[in-house]
Amino acid sequence: MSPFSPELRDLRATLQLIENGFTETAAVVALGERVLALRAERVSAWSVAEQVDHLIKVEQSILSHLLTRTPAPGPRISLAGRFVLLTGWIPRGSGTSPKRLRGLPAGQAELTAALDACRKTLRTLAADPEPLLGPAAVLPHKMFGALTAVEALRFVPIHTRHHLLIVTDIRKSAVAR
Numbered sequence: 517m518s519p520f521s522p523e524l525r526d527l528r529a530t531l532q533l534i535e536n537g538f539t540e541t542a543a544v545v546a547l548g549e550r551v552l553a554l555r556a557e558r559v560s561a562w563s564v565a566e567q568v569d570h571l572i573k574v575e576q577s578i579l580s581h582l583l584t585r586t587p588a589p590g591p592r593i594s595l596a597g598r599f600v601l602l603t604g605w606i607p608r609g610s611g612t613s614p615k616r617l618r619g620l621p622a623g624q625a626e627l628t629a630a631l632d633a634c635r636k637t638l639r640t641l642a643a644d645p646e647p648l649l650g651p652a653a654v655l656p657h658k659m660f661g662a663l664t665a666v667e668a669l670r671f672v673p674i675h676t677r678h679h680l681l682i683v684t685d686i687r688k689s690a691v692a693r
Contacts, residue, residue: 523649523666524645524646524649526666527645527648527649527666527669528642528645530666530669530670530672530673531638531641531642531645531669533672533673534575534638534669534672534673534676535635535638536673537575537672537673537676537677537680538575538631538634538635538638540676540680541568541571541572541631541676541680542628542631544564544568544680544683545568545624545627545628545631546624548624549623549624551564551687552564552565552568552622552623552624552627553565553621554686554687554690555686555690556685556686556689556690558689559682559685559686559689560682560685560686562619562682563619563621563686564683564686564687565619565621565622565623565627566618566619566620566621566622567619567679567682567683567686568619568622568627568679568683569619569620569621569622569627569630570613570617570618570619570679571619571675571676571679571680572627572630572631572634573616573617573618573619573630574613574617574672574675575634575672575675575676576630576633576634576637577617578655578668578669578671578672579634579637579638579641579672580637581654581655581668582641582648582654582655582665582668582669583637583640583641585647585654586654587652587653587654588653588654588655588656588662588663589656589662590653590656590661590662591661591662592653592661592662593653593660593661593662593663593664593667594659594660594661596659596660597657597659597660597661597663597667597671600660600671600674601667601670601671601674604674604677605674605678606674606675606678608678608682611659614658647665648665648666648669649665649666650664650665651664652664654668655667655668657671
């Protein structure tokens with residue numbers, strides 16, 4: 517495939533969106549322990565740190581799974597998955613995370629290290645992106661069905677933005693009190 521193909525160009529743009537999300541997430545983490553500890557029950561049951569921990573865990577899980585190139589069994593992308601990828605929007609309160617991906621209270625150093633590991637995994641994927649363009653489903657998702665690598669990567673910045681918007685609302689709500 518040509519390095520200038522539209523598919524590869526779109527994939528590289530998606531990888532850049534993921535990196536931009538890492539930068540935004542790192543900026544939240546850099547605000548320090550006081551901000552990470554903020555809670556606003558009317559916005560979310562999770563603190564800022566728990567939101568950030570969750571989004572990093574999800575990103576790392578997706579990116580690491582894509583490195584394995586393991587085919588995903590089950591039906592292809594669902595209507596809900598198509599909706600999220602088409603609109604770029606996840607309705608709040610619409611899903612629950614598997615226990616292993618739930619946000620936990622974490623400190624600034626721990627979140628920074630996890631984000632650095634996630635960036636390293638992204639760089640490994642970005643070094644050889646062409647195999648990600650295959651049509652096979654490679655990522656099982658309980659609500660979205662089996663996603664191709666491209667669909668899974670398109671989901672990452674949407675998920676990141678979803679949780680960073682919740683973080684923004686927690687911070688606003690905490691300041692308004």
